Structures are given as C-alpha cells and as structure tokens.
Amino acid sequence: MLLPTLALRNILRQRRRSILTALSMGGGYLLLSFSFSLVYGSYGNLIDMFTQDHTGHIQIHFDNYLKKPKLYKSIQANDEVEAVLDKHAEIVSYAARIHAAALAYGNNKSAPVSIVGIDVEREKTTSMLVKKVKQGTFFSNVMNEDGYYSAMIGYGVANSLRLKTGNELVLISQGADGSIANDIYIVQGIVGTMTSWEKNRVFLPLNAAQEFLSMPGKVHEYSILLPSSDAAREVAEDIQSALANSGLKVSPWQEIEETFYKSMQADIQGNYFSLGIIVFIVFIGVLNTVVMSVLERTREFGVMRAIGTNPWRITLLIILETCTLALFSCAIGFVVTLPLIAWFTFEGIQLAQSLDIGGIPYDTLKGEFTLPVFIIPLLVIVASAAVVSIPPGIRAARITPVEALGSH
Amino acid sequence: MPLTLVLAYRNLFRNTRRTVLTSLMIGCCLAALILTDGVIKGMLDVMIDSVTQTFAGEGQVHRKGFRDSLDTDLYMNNIDELEATLKADKSIAGYSVRTIAGGMISSSYHMTGGAIYGVSAEQEAGVSKLKQAIIQGSYLSDGDAEILIGKGMAELLEVDLGDRLVVTLAQVDGGDLSQALFRVSGIFQFGMRELDENVTFISLARGRELLGTGQGAHEIAIRFVNAEDAEDSNLPIFKQLSRNGNEALGWLEINPQIGAMIEMVDYSTLIVGLVLYLLAALGIINSMFMSIYERIYEFGVIKALGTRPGQLIQLILIEALLLGILGSIIGLALGGALTWYFSVHGIPLGEFEFEGISLADKIRTIPAVNQFVVFPIWVLVLTVVAGIYPAIFASRIVPSRALQRAL
Amino acid sequence: MESLIKTTQLCRYFGTEAIQVKALDHVDLEISSGEFTAIVGPSGSGKSTLLNLIGGLDNPTSGKVELGGTDIAKMTGTELSNFRRDHIGFVFQAYNLIPVLSAAENIEYVMLLQGVAATERKQKVEEILEKVGMQGLGDRRPAELSGGQQQRAAVARALVSKPDIILADEPTANLDSKTGIGLLDMMKQLNEELNVTFVFSTHDEKIMERARRLIHLADGEIEEDEIR
Numbered sequence A: 001m002l003l004p005t006l007a008l009r010n011i012l013r014q015r016r017r018s019i020l021t022a023l024s025m026g027g028g029y030l031l032l033s034f035s036f037s038l039v040y041g042s043y044g045n046l047i048d049m050f051t052q053d054h055t056g057h058i059q060i061h062f063d064n065y066l067k068k069p070k071l072y073k074s075i076q077a078n079d080e081v082e083a084v085l086d087k088h089a090e091i092v093s094y095a096a097r098i099h100a101a102a103l104a105y106g107n108n109k110s111a112p113v114s115i116v117g118i119d120v121e122r123e124k125t126t127s128m129l130v131k132k133v134k135q136g137t138f139f140s141n142v143m144n145e146d147g148y149y150s151a152m153i154g155y156g157v158a159n160s161l162r163l164k165t166g167n168e169l170v171l172i173s174q175g176a177d178g179s180i181a182n183d184i185y186i187v188q189g190i191v192g193t194m195t196s197w198e199k200n201r202v203f204l205p206l207n208a209a210q211e212f213l214s215m216p217g218k219v220h221e222y223s224i225l226l227p228s229s230d231a232a233r234e235v236a237e238d239i240q241s242a243l244a245n246s247g248l249k250v251s252p253w254q255e256i257e258e259t260f261y262k263s264m265q266a267d268i269q270g271n272y273f274s275l276g277i278i279v280f281i282v283f284i285g286v287l288n289t290v291v292m293s294v295l296e297r298t299r300e301f302g303v304m305r306a307i308g309t310n311p312w313r314i315t316l317l318i319i320l321e322t323c324t325l326a327l328f329s330c331a332i333g334f335v336v337t338l339p340l341i342a343w344f345t346f347e348g349i350q351l352a353q354s355l356d357i358g359g360i361p362y363d364t365l366k367g368e369f370t371l372p373v374f375i376i377p378l379l380v381i382v383a384s385a386a387v388v389s390i391p392p393g394i395r396a397a398r399i400t401p402v403e404a405l406g407s408h
Numbered sequence B: 001m002p003l004t005l006v007l008a009y010r011n012l013f014r015n016t017r018r019t020v021l022t023s024l025m026i027g028c029c030l031a032a033l034i035l036t037d038g039v040i041k042g043m044l045d046v047m048i049d050s051v052t053q054t055f056a057g058e059g060q061v062h063r064k065g066f067r068d069s070l071d072t073d074l075y076m077n078n079i080d081e082l083e084a085t086l087k088a089d090k091s092i093a094g095y096s097v098r099t100i101a102g103g104m105i106s107s108s109y110h111m112t113g114g115a116i117y118g119v120s121a122e123q124e125a126g127v128s129k130l131k132q133a134i135i136q137g138s139y140l141s142d143g144d145a146e147i148l149i150g151k152g153m154a155e156l157l158e159v160d161l162g163d164r165l166v167v168t169l170a171q172v173d174g175g176d177l178s179q180a181l182f183r184v185s186g187i188f189q190f191g192m193r194e195l196d197e198n199v200t201f202i203s204l205a206r207g208r209e210l211l212g213t214g215q216g217a218h219e220i221a222i223r224f225v226n227a228e229d230a231e232d233s234n235l236p237i238f239k240q241l242s243r244n245g246n247e248a249l250g251w252l253e254i255n256p257q258i259g260a261m262i263e264m265v266d267y268s269t270l271i272v273g274l275v276l277y278l279l280a281a282l283g284i285i286n287s288m289f290m291s292i293y294e295r296i297y298e299f300g301v302i303k304a305l306g307t308r309p310g311q312l313i314q315l316i317l318i319e320a321l322l323l324g325i326l327g328s329i330i331g332l333a334l335g336g337a338l339t340w341y342f343s344v345h346g347i348p349l350g351e352f353e354f355e356g357i358s359l360a361d362k363i364r365t366i367p368a369v370n371q372f373v374v375f376p377i378w379v380l381v382l383t384v385v386a387g388i389y390p391a392i393f394a395s396r397i398v399p400s401r402a403l404q405r406a407l
Numbered sequence C: 001m002e003s004l005i006k007t008t009q010l011c012r013y014f015g016t017e018a019i020q021v022k023a024l025d026h027v028d029l030e031i032s033s034g035e036f037t038a039i040v041g042p043s044g045s046g047k048s049t050l051l052n053l054i055g056g057l058d059n060p061t062s063g064k065v066e067l068g069g070t071d072i073a074k075m076t077g078t079e080l081s082n083f084r085r086d087h088i089g090f091v092f093q094a095y096n097l098i099p100v101l102s103a104a105e106n107i108e109y110v111m112l113l114q115g116v117a118a119t120e121r122k123q124k125v126e127e128i129l130e131k132v133g134m135q136g137l138g139d140r141r142p143a144e145l146s147g148g149q150q151q152r153a154a155v156a157r158a159l160v161s162k163p164d165i166i167l168a169d170e171p172t173a174n175l176d177s178k179t180g181i182g183l184l185d186m187m188k189q190l191n192e193e194l195n196v197t198f199v200f201s202t203h204d205e206k207i208m209e210r211a212r213r214l215i216h217l218a219d220g221e222i223e224e225d226e227i228r
C-alpha cells in the first residue's frame, strides 16, 4: 500500500492543479460517455423502429432480389422454408410478402404506387402495420359479395387520389407473364402518415396480390422478427446454412438497409474521430501537468533515489498518480453523466424536423443506458492517462540523486 | 507598460516546455475548430449544391397546393406571362418550364412507377445538370419519342438505349388514362438515388399533350445569377411570380429540412466550440497557476517592494494574452495547413447518405475568413478571461507568507 | 581495525579538457568501522563530491571506491540501489524528507523498501524516534517540523535500516549553531551506542570540534588528516 498512499497524497498536495486537471479529464469522460450513449441509443432506437415497423430483422429473398428487385425473382412459398423458420428457436415471428409496382387510379387521378401483398394473419405479429390503421379496419383475405378484394392504402395514396374507406381503387400493372394486370379493389383502411414508410404503398391480401400478378403460390420475401437486432447476423447465417442450395439469400437488416447501415458506420466513425481529437487535446493538458509536477519534484525524486528506491518504482508512482487522478475524474464525470444519460434514455428529444439518413428518418435523440457506455470511456481515459504519464515517469526515474541535490 | 510586456514575455519563456505545451494545446483547440467548421461548410456545400444545382434549381414556381399533393390538376395556366416576367428580370440566369406527373413506366417484361417530367431541351440545360449527367446515348432534342431514364431505372426495367418503353398516366381535369410509346434515347446518372431510380424526362410538348394541360405546366425551376439571392424569401421577383394562385419559393423554403440541418449544424459547431474553449481554458488556468506557484517567492518580493495588486493582475493577464497569441499562431498554422490540405485532397467520409444525397465522395473542406479571424479573436478573449482567476490569486498573495513558503 | 571505506587514487573532474575543474584529485583515504569523521574545507574544496562518490551517487573520473571490500563501480544500477538501501544512510543539507509522508512514515518508507514486516516496522519507528529525541512528533508532516526536527528525522531514517555507514553532507548548514550542535551530539551518541560509522562534512568550527577525525580538503586534495 506504499505507492498508492504516496500517489494519493501527492495528488492532494497540489489540490488546485489536481482539480483543474481532473476537470478536463472528467469533461473528457462526460463527453465520451455521453456521445457513446447518444449515438448508440439513437441508432439503436432507429434500428428497432424500422426493423419492428416493417423490415423485420432478417429477410429471405430469391437470389439478388434485394439489390435488383425483379418480379420473376420469386420464392415458391413452400413448407421447406417455413419448416426451417418454424424450427428456429430465436425467431419470434415471420411473414411472407410479395412486391410489385403499379399505377393506382381512382377519382380520375393516378399515382405510382408500390403493391405489397401480405399474409393477413402473420403480418399482424411481424410488423406494426396492424397498429397503424388510421381509418377503417385491418382487412381480411376474402372477397366481398361483389367479388372484390379489399385493400389498405398509405396516407399519401389516399391523399393524392382523394380516396376514403369504401371507395374503389383501380390498380394497373404488369403480371409476371407479361400480361396487363388490372383490377378493382375496395379501400378498407388507410394506414400510416404522410411521412411513414406506408405513404405510397397499397396493401393487398397475399392471395389477391398473387392472383393480380399471375404468380400463384409465389412470394418475394419472408420478413423475420427476432427478439432484438443484435443477433440478426448470426441467425441469418444459421438460416442461410439450413437453406443452402436453395438459391435463396438470407439477409440481416444490415444488408436490407445497406445504405443506412453504411451511413451509420460512417457517422459513428466520424464521431470517434472527433472524440479522439478531443481526448488528444485533453491529454496534452494532462501531459503538461505531469511534466511540470515531475520537474518541480526533482529534488524529492533525488532523495528517494538516494535512500534506495528503485527507478521503476518512481515511474510507477508517477503513472499511479496520474491514473488515480483519472479515476477520480471519471467518478466525477460519472456522477454528472448518469442523470443526463438516464434522462436521454428514458425521455429523449424529438427533433423538430426529421433527418433522412440513408433512407431512414432520424427523428429522436435517445440515450443508451448500458454498462459499456460507462465503462469504455473510463478505460479510455485511464489508459490515456497511463500512456501520457509514461514519458515524464521515465524522466523522473532517470533523475540522478547528484543532479537533483545540485538543483535548488 | 513596455517594461511589463518585456517582463511578461521573459516570464513566459522561463519555462519553455510548459509554454510550448500549453500553447500547443490552445493551438490544437483552435485548429480543431477551424477544421470542424471547414468540414461542415464543405458538407453543407455539397448538400446545397446537390439540392439546388443538380436538378431542383434555386427557386421554383408552382400552383399553390401542388407541392403537397402533387395533384396534376394543379397546373399553372399563365406560363407565357410568367416567362415574360422571368425574361425581364436581370437577376435570373435561366429557368425551365416543366410538367410533372406520376405514372407507370413499363418495358416488355418489367414495370415501375415513377415521375415523368416534360421539359424543353434548351431551357432545362440552363437550369439543371441533366445534360451533363447523361452517361449513355444523347440529351433531349425535343423529339416526340425521346425519353431519358436514370441508370437505376434502366437496371430495374432491364432496358438499353433504343428499347421501347410504355408510359401510362392519367390526364388532367378528369381525363382518361393515356399511354404513349417511347424509345430510350439517353440514360443519366445524377448520383442521387431518388432521381436515378424514379425520374424520367420527355419533351415538354409531349408531356403537355399526354397530360392534356394545353399550354400549362406544373413547375418552373429558376436559376439565379447570384445563388444567394434565392435565400431571401422577400425577393421582389418571388412576389411578382406569386400571383394568380401561384407561389414562387426559394430552395430554403422548398427544402425546410436543409434549413433545419443548417441550424442543427450551427448548433453543433457551437457546442464543439464551447467544449474546445472550455478545455483550452482549463489548460491555460492550470498553466498560469503552475507558473505563479513557481514564482511565488518572487511575487512576495515584488509585492514587498510596493507593487500594487492591479499591476500584478496586469502582468498575469498580459502573460495570458501572450500565451493566447502564441497558441493562435500555432492554431492558425495547423488549422490552415489542415483545411488547405483537405480542401485539395478531401476527407474520406465512408459511404454516407444524408437526406437522399450521397456524400460518398470525399468532403473538401472550405476555408472561410471567419475561421481565421473570428475564431482566433475568440481564443485571445478566452485566454485573457481564463487568466483572470490566476491573476486575482497572484494579486492577493501575502508577501510574508509567500516568502516563508518559498523555503 | 579493518577499513570500511577505501578510496584509491580517486579523481572526479568536471567540465571539458579546456576548462577542467578538478573537484577531487587523486584522493587516497581509508575510514574504519565505528569512526566519527568530519570532512572539512573551504567552499568548493570537494567535500560534497567526495561524499557523493563514497555513497555511489556519482561516478568517479578515475580511481575506485571500495565499501567493505566491494568495488562499487562493478555494481549494476539495481545492485547499487539495493546496496544503498541496505548499507548506506544519507542525510542531506535540507529537503531530506518526502514531503507528503509524516516523519514516522518517512522512516517506515525505508523499511518498506527492505520488506520488513508491519509490526516490526511500527515498533522500530517508535524506538528510533525516541533515540533521536523526537517521541510524539512522528505524525507530523515535514512542513510541520522545524529544520532541526527535520534533520533528526532524516538521521532517524538513515539509521533505521541499520546501515554500516551514514553519510551526511553539511547536515547542520541550515540550522542555527545551537540546534546544529544538538544534532551533532545526538549523532555522536548514536555512534557510541550503536557503533554506526558517521562521515559528515561541515565548515563550521564548532561542529568540527566534535569529530574524532578531521580530513581537511583543499582544491580536491587531502591537505591534512588529523586524528584527535
């Protein structure tokens, strides 16, 4: 306990200097931990939003449908795929979908839309669609007595075609066989808002969409929901190996929203870079203090050496002093950061204007309240303190008793 | 006074190592700030450029309500009048009359939805980068069967130059669906996903004919001689054009998210600046205290000789100012070198897409006067402010105690 | 008596060839165990240099120093550190103590370096504080002690590791003559009681009187070796 005691007392000896140095290291800790929390919290929140909202954590497509969506790149909906999915313990839910572009026509107006054919029952547990019905009701997959299927339309479609529930909607597209597809549907529900994903989409029951596109029994996509986004990559690999040789491609959300994922990575990296610069500046200041303190104490180190202290112990003492101070700083930083992060985690800030990052609307600043958010900055600060104190520490150890005693 | 200056200067260089480290720290803060500002300016520039210079123009005229609903019925009838107004105004560099409608575009095997723009070849070339964005085939020549499509859409539809495309859209004012056959005459790539996948261009005459708007059109995109003009929403020309149920707006109002972003970016520069200044201030205070402690005996002596506290404060503040000047010089040199380097070579950001605009290219920093004038002035103000606390401390030193402590 | 310290043709020069200062010039000296020796001479005569060389704090330009028969030039850094720790005690003119440790802790520090057990340490600290006449002052930090008390604590610290020899470079220079004499009497008493060898430097006549052997230095050479 000798060195720690000495280190502690030396810190307390220069109280003002220690406090000023601790303030800058504590500020560094606050900045690191706060921005870690905010970056990971906000992105985590965002990822949860779109995965749970509509993409799911994993999607299965035929070949490169994800990159180059073509009508014919479809999956024969069969028991084999579903059996694999049913068997996997980590899958919460999954749903099949079919996609196509179409021209929607109603009230003498037209608008390009995206058709999404959905499995009426499974979709309810896989995406948030059922919660987003703003007018009317969630549809069923049966025809009405006049022989029309029902459809749900996004808010944007309803707005530009001036459609209300109960109105007729004409969809025009091209079937998989090249024929003109053309049918009437009854609007049963209006979903989402002007800014949501559903804006320009028209939802049809899966069977109705398959009929419309002349693709009986085919789907384009399985969307799979997991308990959280963390395991998506591994589960996707699992499923992929179970579906080897099927020509199917299993993609985790990182690939589904690739542009977003890459933008996020770039943003996080940029963030690391700026934090790195700030930590660098903090530790120029710390280096300054440690060097000064060593110079001031030349005589003291000389005496310590003269009475038989090993040089490496003196280096260790300097490192220990700086690290102890760094630990204190982090403790102070922690006390300030904790409520801040807690507030951001449990309340968060809604941005007035949402920003589009790689196709995903970024609209909430949210914190993350996890151990790494507090521990990693601590390690960074203490490790930097240790590194910065090594050169002055070695310098202190090199002080020879004679030159030290000669000074003054 | 000059003697105080000489004294301050000599004191500063008594401990060169400390002075160098402290001013290095101040310099790094200033350099980081200059660089941050340069990067942000560079990013905004790319974004604003993408928004205004690529396609949308710096200002636009529409019928009121069209921007929200994209309802094709909301077209402007008095195009001639508007064109005359635009031609008469010296601040306008060019404009392009456009019809806009959502429709279905199908090739032999595929189809997709998209926006069909009817534009005049000559006018459009004076406003957007469409002509420069052609990567295959040729630009428009106001021919009837011409259609330009984006690279993304060409891949989606699996079509090449010369292939047939059928465009289906609804006519205005309750008209029927109309269909027309085109041949792909050119493929463009703006590098913006939204445009490259969803937009097609045909001739203005054909657009009007297909939609049945007569001599009407949906949009006039405007380019100004001075791009900044468009940021002023009270511009007279906007007032003149906003008559008869039309509205003319600058790009800032058309893209409020960019405005919001500029605000947010200003805000974050402010935060970064505050953090950096705070760090620098702590460093300065610490350094000043170390130098005061070293000289405490000296202060005791000169106070015993009858130096007034105010004179001591002055001395310390001048030392702080000198430290700030030194730091600013380092910061200006370092920040200048970095901004200059990155303005030539660019900073690779990784693949970043913001507001649908790909910033995948390297961001070139933009040097600005305020970075090299206003920021350093703030640094000087800051160093002097940071010096106040140590200065007051020094002025309160009690000679008897200082002399004792030195032993 | 067997000699504890032996220097042979010991030289220490400073500066360049052109302006060379011969701080010590061919000094042959033997000091036996149990001696109470003062090195005296005018300022600049080489007293500190000689003590530093004997203590292994400095390296000679030529010649050698033997302590108990060992040539200290042959030791490595760590060996020398440990040798100092175990065989030599130092007392300097001032600022002897580690400022953040109390008097007792300063004494304990050396034992900690030697790895002495805690209970033994406590007991020895008490003992030694009493021997130097500082009972009850152990808890004070150096800043709270007078110069004389600080020097006593420094002697106590030098003494505690049971060194063969204690080297003291002008231990009384910062003290008034009465306190200085008190310190020296205490040292002499310890020398008699515990048979510890003391070698100290001084230029104070009153202090010199108390030494049993006086080595007079002048310009780096031994001018006179006086045994009384």
Ligand SMILES: Nc1ncnc2c1ncn2[C@@H]1O[C@H](COP(=O)(O)OP(=O)(O)OP(=O)(O)O)[C@@H](O)[C@H]1O
Pocket: A406, C014, C015, C021, C022, C023, C041, C042, C043, C044, C045, C046, C047, C048, C049, C050, C203
């Ligand atoms: N590091 C050094 N560099 C150059 N010369 C030195 C150095 N140390 C000592 N000397 C010189 O060596 C000579 C002897 O110095 P030393 O310190 O041994 O004298 P001293 O007898 O202890 O004097 P005092 O009584 O003033 O302490 C002096 O002339 C001194 O100037």
Ligand SMILES: [Mg+2]
Pocket: C047, C048, C049, C169, C170
């Ligand atoms: Mg001396």
